[in-house]
Amino acid sequence: MIVNEEHRQLLIKLAKEYKFSSQSYPADENGDPKEAYLEYLSLMYDPGIVEIVLQLPIFPKMSSATKLAKELTIDKGELIAKLQPCTKKGFILKIGKSYARPSPLLIYDAPFIVKENYEGTDNVKFAQLSRKFFEDDYYKTWETSRKGIPRTRVLTVSEKVDPSHEIIPIEEVYNIIDVQKDFALLPCPCRNRKEIEGIRECKGKYPIHNCIVIGAYAQGLLEMGDPVIKSITKEEVKKITKEAAELGLVHMTDNHAEHTNIICACCECCCGNLAGLIRFQDNPRAIAKANFISIIDEDLCTACETCVDRCKFDAITIDDFAYVNPDKCVGCGLCALTCPNDAITIKRYEREPIPGLE
Numbered sequence: 001m002i003v004n005e006e007h008r009q010l011l012i013k014l015a016k017e018y019k020f021s022s023q024s025y026p027a028d029e030n031g032d033p034k035e036a037y038l039e040y041l042s043l044m045y046d047p048g049i050v051e052i053v054l055q056l057p058i059f060p061k062m063s064s065a066t067k068l069a070k071e072l073t074i075d076k077g078e079l080i081a082k083l084q085p086c087t088k089k090g091f092i093l094k095i096g097k098s099y100a101r102p103s104p105l106l107i108y109d110a111p112f113i114v115k116e117n118y119e120g121t122d123n124v125k126f127a128q129l130s131r132k133f134f135e136d137d138y139y140k141t142w143e144t145s146r147k148g149i150p151r152t153r154v155l156t157v158s159e160k161v162d163p164s165h166e167i168i169p170i171e172e173v174y175n176i177i178d179v180q181k182d183f184a185l186l187p188c189p190c191r192n193r194k195e196i197e198g199i200r201e202c203k204g205k206y207p208i209h210n211c212i213v214i215g216a217y218a219q220g221l222l223e224m225g226d227p228v229i230k231s232i233t234k235e236e237v238k239k240i241t242k243e244a245a246e247l248g249l250v251h252m253t254d255n256h257a258e259h260t261n262i263i264c265a266c267c268e269c270c271c272g273n274l275a276g277l278i279r280f281q282d283n284p285r286a287i288a289k290a291n292f293i294s295i296i297d298e299d300l301c302t303a304c305e306t307c308v309d310r311c312k313f314d315a316i317t318i319d320d321f322a323y324v325n326p327d328k329c330v331g332c333g334l335c336a337l338t339c340p341n342d343a344i345t346i347k348r349y350e351r352e353p354i355p356g357l358e
Helices: 005-016 035-044 047-053 065-072 076-089 104-112 123-143 173-178 189-197 215-223 234-247 306-310
Strands: 093-095 098-100 152-154 183-186 211-214 250-254 262-266 292-296 316-318 322-324 344-348
Touching: 005 035, 005 047, 035 104, 035 123, 047 076, 065 076, 065 098, 076 093, 093 215, 104 123, 104 189, 123 189, 173 234, 173 262, 183 215, 183 234, 211 215, 211 234, 234 250, 234 262, 292 322, 306 316
Parallel strands: none
Antiparallel strands: 093 098, 152 250, 183 211, 211 262, 250 262, 292 344, 316 322
16 A cells, blocks of 8 residues: 555656566556555565665565665665565565566566465455456557567477477477476466465366476565465476476567577466467567467367467368468467377468567
8 A cells, every 4th residue: 555655656666667668667658556466566666675675686686684774874794684574575576695576577576486475465466456457458569669579479389390390499398407406386376366365267177286497586585485476397397397288388488599588378368478469469579479380280280279279369260171371370389289190281481580589
């Protein structure tokens, strides 16, 4: 709750300092943070803590407790004690002895991946406010950068890629996993958000606990010691991602070769990344398609329509055999993974340059 005008102004300042960060903040036509977003931030930061948070750098930059205590002219032990409630909730990020302000991604997701938050008294308020500001055009900022580049990229399933084609690590699930060493398993914040509000359409169809965070972000989340955020091995990650794909979830990661932090398992009804493409259907640059496409072997295809049921993008039609529309196919490979006749192969189809490889 915003307690007074001074608190409001501090929250406005906090939001605006994310202007040039990835995902930025939900702004009105004048560039001011939307009221729902300020209310949302107020549930994280009371007037006392927001002043301290404003002294922190935005992750991945970090600041030591010693340095921060000197800047604030406060005893280091007292400072750490003040920060501790927010670090437990992910509202302040702590790795070792250093602290950071969370990225816009974690601000949006922390209330739905940390057990203390999503089982807390403010959980429904968090869910309702986040849906309000997200669906009020913020999803376009969330999904697509100012340059028009999608922030996330579809990953192709590993099992059905034609082996004659070179695969760049960012393009395919297992290659992403093989080049990392730190993994955190956590609840999908998108499905959990809808679950808390009681409006999840995929309840009973898709699990919630299969989102993977990798690298430094995994270290930061594991540092919180939350009981639902688990450290897992490469082999466990591969098993989880394979099971998710078999169920029909689309894998996605950050659309930058040098900054891959997540492996999402996305559904059509909850996912914020897919929202502009599937639910709202007004942001064709919501995601970057994989540089692969599904190819149908007409001799093997029996027109059973399994692939039609699996495709979330209306990319497949059936006549005498299945036909894939290359303009709609995102290259996820879900259709190939469960084709009962092995009539579908994933082959290279250049269309989306990968930022960071230029």
